[in-house]
Amino acid sequence: MSEKNYEVQRTEAEWRAIxxxxxxxxxxxxxxxxxxxxxxxxxxTPGVYSCRACGAELFRSETKFESHCGWPSFYAPLAEDRVEYIEDTSLGMRRVEVRCARCGSHLGHVFEGEGYDTPTDQRYCINSISMRLAQD
Incomplete structure (x- = not known):
């Protein structure tokens, strides 16, 4: 993980414990x-998706769409300051990793220009296990 100082910080042993x-x-x-x-x-289900590690609110259900990719997809985060973007060149390709801006936890990746009929033409491909849904 990044060496950045996040609002929520724990040792790896503390993360493993929770x-x-x-x-x-x-x-x-x-x-x-x-x-x-x-x-x-x-x-x-209508609601807010939060980081499973620290509880930061990340995405609203109104921005979730069916992309048929096998993971939850959103076209925008709740606010740009809720996520951070890291260039990811693993697996021999260029991707943009999406992390929680509050604790630095990995959420998934964001892709652009795939042609989905969304307001941003972006697909935030997020692991379900990275989030919790609080129903409205």
Whole structure:
């Protein structure tokens, strides 16, 4: 993870103590859950999606759309200061990693120019395990 000073900081041992192993692997080690298995992949429940690690509000259900990619997709974060962007050149390609700006946890990636009929032409491809949904 980044050396940046985040509002919410914990040691790796503290993160391991509060997160389940699968949550830790995605949130703190930038892993990816398998496509199509996440609890929020197909949900249409109104509410706010928050970071599972620190509780920061990240996305609203109104910006969630069906992209058929196997992960929850949003066209915009709740506010730009809620997420941070990191260039990711792993896997032999250029991608933009999306992290929680409050604790630095990995959420997923954002892609542009894929042609989805959304206001931003962006797809925030976010791991379900990185979030919790609070219903409106």
């Amino acid at each position: 997160l389940a192993p699968a949550e830790y692997q995605v949130l703190r080690q930038a892993g990816t859950e398998r496509p199509g298995i996440g609890e929020y992949t197909d949900t249409t």
